[in-house]
Amino acid sequence: MAAGDLKGMSLDELDDQLAKLKKEQFNLRFQKASGQLENTSRVRQVRRDIARVMTYATQKRGGASSAVKSAAKSKPGA
Known part of the structure; x- marks a missing residue:
């Protein structure tokens, strides 16, 4: 999955994609445990x-940028 594809997605689409990937991750772990994982x-x-x-x-929600900005402001030497 290319990063450019993700930039154009809405927050709901990102959440759907995340659910699909986590489901795939679970299936891959199950295949590995049963010895059926090929790739x-x-x-x-x-x-x-x-x-x-x-x-x-996280970036679309605004969490990362605001957390970094508030951390930078709270530093005494900055």
């Missing part, structure tokens, strides 16, 4: 895609 690199790709989607969702 082991997909586990890593899905994990990174989940992190990427969560990052964009």
